[in-house]
Amino acid sequence: MTTREITFRDALNEALREEMAREEGVFIIGEDIYGGPGGYQGAFKVTKGLAEDFEDRLLDTPMIEQTIVGAAVGAAMTGSRPVAEIMFEDFITLAMDLLVNTAAKTHYMTAGQYSVPIVVRAACGAVGVGPQHSQTWTSWFMHIPGLYVVLPSTPYDAKGLLKTAIRDDNPVLFLEHKKLYNVKGSVPEDEYEIPLGQARVLCPGDDVTVVAIGYMAGLATQVAGTLRDQGLSVEVIDPRSLAPLDLETIFQSVRKTHKVVVVAEDCKTAGPTAEIAALVSEACFEFLDAPIGRVGARDAPIAHNVGMSEYILPDAADIHEAVQSVIAW
Amino acid sequence: MTISEELMLQMYRYMVLGRLFEQCAEQLTHRGLIPGAFHTGIGEEATHVGATLALTHKDYIIPTHRGHVADIIKGAEPGRLMAEILGRATGYCGGRGGSVHVADAASNNLGVQAVLSAVYPVAVGAALTQKRANTGRIVLAMFGDGASLMGTFHEGMNLSAIWHLPVVWVCVNNQYAMSTNFAEASAIANVADRASAYNMPGHVVDGNDIMVVYETVREARERALAGEGPTLIECKTYRQGGHSTFDTNPYRPQEEIDAWSKRDPITQFEQRLRERGILDEELITQIADGAQEQVDEAQEFALNSPEPPPEAGVEFVFRSSEVV
Ligand SMILES: Cc1ncc(C[n+]2csc(CCOP(=O)(O)OP(=O)(O)O)c2C)c(N)n1
Ligand SMILES: [Mg+2]
Numbered sequence: 001m002t003t004r005e006i007t008f009r010d011a012l013n014e015a016l017r018e019e020m021a022r023e024e025g026v027f028i029i030g031e032d033i034y035g036g037p038g039g040y041q042g043a044f045k046v047t048k049g050l051a052e053d054f055e056d057r058l059l060d061t062p063m064i065e066q067t068i069v070g071a072a073v074g075a076a077m078t079g080s081r082p083v084a085e086i087m088f089e090d091f092i093t094l095a096m097d098l099l100v101n102t103a104a105k106t107h108y109m110t111a112g113q114y115s116v117p118i119v120v121r122a123a124c125g126a127v128g129v130g131p132q133h134s135q136t137w138t139s140w141f142m143h144i145p146g147l148y149v150v151l152p153s154t155p156y157d158a159k160g161l162l163k164t165a166i167r168d169d170n171p172v173l174f175l176e177h178k179k180l181y182n183v184k185g186s187v188p189e190d191e192y193e194i195p196l197g198q199a200r201v202l203c204p205g206d207d208v209t210v211v212a213i214g215y216m217a218g219l220a221t222q223v224a225g226t227l228r229d230q231g232l233s234v235e236v237i238d239p240r241s242l243a244p245l246d247l248e249t250i251f252q253s254v255r256k257t258h259k260v261v262v263v264a265e266d267c268k269t270a271g272p273t274a275e276i277a278a279l280v281s282e283a284c285f286e287f288l289d290a291p292i293g294r295v296g297a298r299d300a301p302i303a304h305n306v307g308m309s310e311y312i313l314p315d316a317a318d319i320h321e322a323v324q325s326v327i328a329w
Numbered sequence: 330m331t332i333s334e335e336l337m338l339q340m341y342r343y344m345v346l347g348r349l350f351e352q353c354a355e356q357l358t359h360r361g362l363i364p365g366a367f368h369t370g371i372g373e374e375a376t377h378v379g380a381t382l383a384l385t386h387k388d389y390i391i392p393t394h395r396g397h398v399a400d401i402i403k404g405a406e407p408g409r410l411m412a413e414i415l416g417r418a419t420g421y422c423g424g425r426g427g428s429v430h431v432a433d434a435a436s437n438n439l440g441v442q443a444v445l446s447a448v449y450p451v452a453v454g455a456a457l458t459q460k461r462a463n464t465g466r467i468v469l470a471m472f473g474d475g476a477s478l479m480g481t482f483h484e485g486m487n488l489s490a491i492w493h494l495p496v497v498w499v500c501v502n503n504q505y506a507m508s509t510n511f512a513e514a515s516a517i518a519n520v521a522d523r524a525s526a527y528n529m530p531g532h533v534v535d536g537n538d539i540m541v542v543y544e545t546v547r548e549a550r551e552r553a554l555a556g557e558g559p560t561l562i563e564c565k566t567y568r569q570g571g572h573s574t575f576d577t578n579p580y581r582p583q584e585e586i587d588a589w590s591k592r593d594p595i596t597q598f599e600q601r602l603r604e605r606g607i608l609d610e611e612l613i614t615q616i617a618d619g620a621q622e623q624v625d626e627a628q629e630f631a632l633n634s635p636e637p638p639p640e641a642g643v644e645f646v647f648r649s650s651e652v653v
Contacts, residue, residue, distance in 0.1 A: 027461070056461075067484040070450020071457060074468075077439055078389065078458035101444045102451065108645045111423040113434035115648045145646045169648040 003186040011155035011187050012046050012121075012176065015162035016083065018191065020054045023081060026166060027057040029068055030085030034060045043087045044123055044181050065094035072118040073103045073171075081117045081166060089124040089175060090135045103171040104146035118172070119165045124151075125177040125215055125265065126309050131301035134309070136214065136265040139272045141173050142242040148172040148196060149242040151214035155185035157240055160194030168196060177215040177265075197244030201253070205235035208323055209253040211276055212263040213239060216295075216314065220263055223319045234323060242272055247279060254284045259326045261293035263319055268296030290329035293322040332540055334607050338616075340382060340539050341602060344374040344595045346620040347398025350407060353624045354397070354414050354428070358574040362632070364416050367428055370395030372537075372569030373503055375594035378402065379542030380469060380499045380564070383550055389437045389455050389468040391448050393501055394429040395568070399471070404436025407623055408630030417634035424637045425645070437466075445476040449485025456494035456559075467495040467553045469546070475506020477520045486561065490527040493558035497549040500561070501536065503568040508580040521563035529559050536564025537594040566594070 006014075020026045028047060032040035035058055036051025051058050061068055065086060072082040086092050092099065099120060107115045126134035141149045148170055152158040158176070165172040202221050205228075212220035217238035224234035235253050239246055254260050260280055262273040277292040298312045351369040358367040370377050370393075377396025381403060384390060392399040400410055405421065413420025414428040421433050432440025439455060442448040452470035459466045476482070477500050489496050500520045504511050517523070524531025530552075534541045542564055549560035567589035571578035602608035 024462075025458075059457075061488065062484075064484040064488065066446075066481050067450040067453060067488055070447055070481070071454035071488070074439070074451035074454020074456075075458045076454070077451070078455045080454075080458045080461070082454075097444055098447060098450060102442070102447045106440075107648050109422055109426045109430045110432040110434065110440060111421070111425055112645045112648065113421070113432055114439070148647075 002189045004189065005184045006155055006187050007181065008155045008158050008176070008183050008185070009044065009046055009181040011159035012162055013048060013050065015159045015166070016047065017050060017053070019163055019166040020050070020057050025080040026083065027059060027080065028083045028085060029059040029061060029072060031061055031063055031068070031087055033085050034058050042085060044176070044178065046121075046176075047085070065091050066098055069095035069120055070098040070102060072120070073098060073106065073116050076116045076118045077106065077114045083119045083121060083166060086120060086122040088133045089122040089137060090132050092120070092122055092137070095120075099147065099171070099173070100144050104144050107170070108146055115169045116171045117169045119162070119174050120172070121174045121176060123178050124175045125179055126302045126313055127178045128304060128306060128309065130304035134302035136175070136177070138175065138213065138242050138264065138266055139270055139275065142245070142272060142275065146171065147243065149175070150196060150240065151175045151177070151242070152240065153180065153214055153217035153238050155183065155187050157194060157200070159187055160192050161196070161240060164193045164196055167193070172196075175214065179215055194240070196241050197246050199237050199239045199246035199249040201249070202236040202238050203234070205233035205257070207233045207257055208235070208259040208261065208327060209250070209257045210234055210236045210261045210263060210319065210323060211239060211250055212236060212319070213242065213272060214265060216263040216265055216319070219316045220319050223316050223323065226320065227323060232327065247283070250276070250280065251283050254280055255287045258287055258289040260288070261295060261319070261322045261326055263295040263314065263322075265314060266296055267299045268294060269299050271296045290326040293326045295319055295322045332543065336382070337602060337607055340378055340543070341598055341608065342616055342620065343378045343382070343398055343402055344539065344598065345616055346401065346623060347374045347378060347396065348595060349620050349624045350401070350411075350627065351397060353628055354411065355574055357415065357628070363414055365427060366573035366575055367414065368394045368573045369570050370397070372589065372593065373501055373566045374398065375539035375598065376499070376501050376536040376542055376564040376566050379539040380471065380546045383543050383546035384467070384469055387437065387466045388550070389439055389466060391439050391452055391468070391470045392441055393471045393473060394441050394443060395501070397428065397431070400431055400433060400438055403433065403438045405431070405433045405438065407627035411627040411631035412634045415631045415634070416636075417631060418637040419630070419634040423641065425642070445472065446479040446481040448472045448476065449481040452496050453485050453488050453494060456489065456496040457492070459495050460492070465554065467497060467550050469497050469499060471499045471501055473506060474500060474502040474504065474511040474520060475509060475514070478514060486523070486527040486529070486559075489559040490529045493556060495553035496559045497546055497553055498559060498561045499546060500563040501566060502563050503566050505568055505572070505581070507572045507576075519563055521561050524561040527561070529561055531561045531563070533563045533565065536566030537592050537597060539594060539598055567592075
């Protein structure tokens with residue numbers, strides 16, 4: 001399979017382009033997304049150039065997060081397959097009701113008479129834009145039955161998972177980390193999909209398992225490289241989606257390594273690491289040789305100041321330290 | 330537009346059926362057979378029936394939590410509707426939805442939006458599909474006076490107007506949102522006056538006059554189909570009973586209730602049809618008996634329907650996806 005190096009942003013753009021070409025009902029709705037000449041092309045330029053071929057599939061709206069998500073639901077119930085863009089994940093709180101009460105419950109409430117094949121894309125993660133534009137929230141959403149939560153960490157995953165998310169008949173929250181948009185990675189020329197709920201082992205190892213989500217997966221891989229030089233074999237697993245969650249891959253790894261650290265960028269309290277740690281302890285208690293390590297943000301909003309935000313957010317050093325401490329236990 | 334005698338009789342029949350159906354459900358609630366509360370549209374039948382009859386089978390509807398006859402007019406079987414209200418396995422949602430979440434995809438009934446603010450965005454999205462795929466269908470979205478004061482109203486009205494969406498907005502202004510009086514809760518007297526802010530036509534109509542409701546919705550439907558965009562119609566009516574089966578309704582003056590009871594939509598229409606020689610005593614009795622029979626059958630079907638197995642409560646959370 002021939003591959004080329006493209007950015008995470010371009011990988012997403014390709015997925016959108018291919019899925020619009022494939023299926024008439026796919027359209028994109030959001031703020032400042034028009035990707036034609038003179039268009040803003042999305043706050044993070046993900047819809048760039050798409051208007052050339054899909055002029056009438058890029059629907060720019062006013063600042064109406066509730067209606068962006070709610071209209072996507074209504075359109076999906078009547079046969080469309082919309083992709084809604086929420087500029088910053090922080091703003092998803094405005095659309096929370098439509099996502100949680102409408103999108104996630106409609107298939108259930110109607111006993112399957114209606115389904116809601118929507119993807120809500122949102123940019124998460126901190127890049128210095130302050131407390132109301134920097135959040136990564138995942139546990140709120142994995143808490144909701146009827147909603148899938150996907151966080152790609154590489155261009156390859158971004159493309160394959162977005163394509164699958166668009167084809168899936170359930171509502172999917174698709175979180176794109178701002179620090180990843182410019183990251184390059186190899187992506188096949190040919191079409192491919194990645195099933196939702198299939199974790200990826202980013203690097204195999206025997207001494208400790210690190211389950212790292214989204215942007216943290218890349219950091220964990222770096223840490224594994226450093227530790228390998230010190231003679232420690234770290235297995236890094238990126239679940240790629242928190243719902244559905246590929247527990248089997250995680251459990252298998254823990255049964256092999258007997259030690260585990262879970263990493264996510266969310267605040268640590270009641271973050272996704274808490275749920276994964278609880279599941280591991282329920283299923284693999286007798287295999288564990290150390291308490292489960294957890295790495296997350298400190299319980300504070302994300303400050304604008306670089307020093308402060310670095311202090312608040314988890315980084316490679318935090319992962320390194322957590323791994324060392326379970327090893328030393 | 331002229332309304333045929335046949336259609337007038339149909340209007341009358343559905344209003345009678347709607348009232349008897351809801352009275353029956355109300356009684357079942359009092360007998361403890363319906364989990365939760367039940368909301369009737371008694372006194373508002375002209376609005377619910379008139380607006381829904383203006384649709385074709387192909388058109389979509391988002392009804393409200395009152396006026397269950399709208400579901401029946403659209404195509405739901407009264408028995409399965411009553412079964413859903415009772416939470417039985419044979420109901421449209423297998424007992425998961427209940428009266429405030431009834432949906433029937435086979436009759437293009439998108440279902441009540443029980444988080445009341447959701448009606449606007451969902452209707453906008455449904456209308457967007459119609460416009461993009463040029464389906465020749467419209468979306469009728471109904472909501473209360475209370476719901477008209479929610480933020481999504483603004484987003485939805487504006488977006489439907491700038492995109493010229495084929496949606497007809499019908500506000501059932503029954504004067505109250507639970508105990509909150511519309512006159513006190515709204516800065517302006519008429520919901521439909523807000524239409525001018527969205528550059529769309531607005532009509533305030535007598536919601537107890539079924540012919541006016543029907544004609545106004547019908548015209549708005551034609552307008553929507555012609556690509557001219559949405560219309561906001563406000564039907565002034567009255568909730569004769571309490572908010573729900575458990576509301577003793579202490580916050581409304583008796584004189585107000587009495588005054589509106591004199592303007593009961595069914596009695597008024599009956600009088601009109603008698604004057605025109607379309608209805609007589611015999612036909613009135615025949616229609617009432619026929620409707621009662623339908624309601625009795627629905628009740629019997631529902632009461633004889635099985636409870637769903639408890640473990641079915643976790644079915645349908647996700648749709649198992651096959652690649653389309
Ligand atoms: C978002 C939301 N808030 C509150 C309620 C509870 N509630 C159900 S019906 C109702 C009154 C609604 O008034 P209106 O829109 O005028 O409709 P009506 O009941 O009069 O038909 C309320 C407050 C709800 N269902 N949804
Ligand atoms: Mg009301």
